[in-house]
Amino acid sequence: xxxxxxxxxxxxxxxxxxxxxxxxxxxxxxxxxxxxxxxxxxxxxxxxxxxxxxxxxxxxxxxxxxxxxxxxxxxxxxxxxxxxxxxxxxxxxxxxxxxxxxxxxxxxxxxxxxxxxxxxxxxxxxxxxxxxxxxxxxxxxxxxxxxxxxxxxxxxxxxxxxxxxxxxxxxxxxxxxxxxxxxxxxxxxxxxxxxxxxxxxxxxxxxxxxxxxxxxxxxxxxxxx
Numbered sequence: 001x002x003x004x005x006x007x008x009x010x011x012x013x014x015x016x017x018x019x020x021x022x023x024x025x026x027x028x029x030x031x032x033x034x035x036x037x038x039x040x041x042x043x044x045x046x047x048x049x050x051x052x053x054x055x056x057x058x059x060x061x062x063x064x065x066x067x068x069x070x071x072x073x074x075x076x077x078x079x080x081x082x083x084x085x086x087x088x089x090x091x092x093x094x095x096x097x098x099x100x101x102x103x104x105x106x107x108x109x110x111x112x113x114x115x116x117x118x119x120x121x122x123x124x125x126x127x128x129x130x131x132x133x134x135x136x137x138x139x140x141x142x143x144x145x146x147x148x149x150x151x152x153x154x155x156x157x158x159x160x161x162x163x164x165x166x167x168x169x170x171x172x173x174x175x176x177x178x179x180x181x182x183x184x185x186x187x188x189x190x191x192x193x194x195x196x197x198x199x200x201x202x203x204x205x206x207x208x209x210x211x212x213x214x215x216x217x218x219x220x221x222x223x224x225x
Contacts, residue, residue: 002138003189006158007181007221008049009119013039013099016052022081022098023050026069028115043114048159055177059100064122064168065178065216068092068104070115077105101177118151118162119180121216122172126150126165129214133163135193136182172215181207181219190220 013019020039024031029041029048039052071077074093078084085102086094093105106117123129127143130150134141139158143150148167155163184190187208191197198217199209207219 004136004182004184007183009180010051012055012177013052016054018098020052028113047157063102065176066102066120068117070108070111070117071105072111074105116160118164120164122168123165126167130165176217179217183221
């Protein structure tokens, strides 16, 4: 039985307005510029929401978490400020957002209104971390050991198709610039499952910043939050 539910997504940005203006139409979400300088992207449900939050650090290494998107063409995404990275090696195109963060573009004959296809996480052991998140969020667990990737489909309340975990040789070295938030009745089941507290709830943040067993950051919100 799952111990938490998916809440929303967050993207770090040096310039949230520029990044928000890119990701809003790329994902089919409404852009709201907030008074504190951050941006909220909204869709049909609270789970569609994406917070674009200001951070001082620019992109310095390949992101361990990236988004795959539906699009009519890669040119549409490039016209919003993306730059091409690899448009020849795969059945999809790899590009960078305006701040250098990677994303993959999957062209479709019919593009859905909401264009986030899946979230992809680089992993040392994709099967172990996928199984861990399966215990946290539920869904249907699958994988292909020959290809070195695992996935979670059908996550309750999640508006995109899958969480995908892929094998990479390099270790995690910096904070992920994309993470998701979860709602949970109590933090203890997450701790019992192997999550770690990175920053406890305090006067500045009314949530708990945690990490999964591979160090991927996420934020946990309890009813008191």
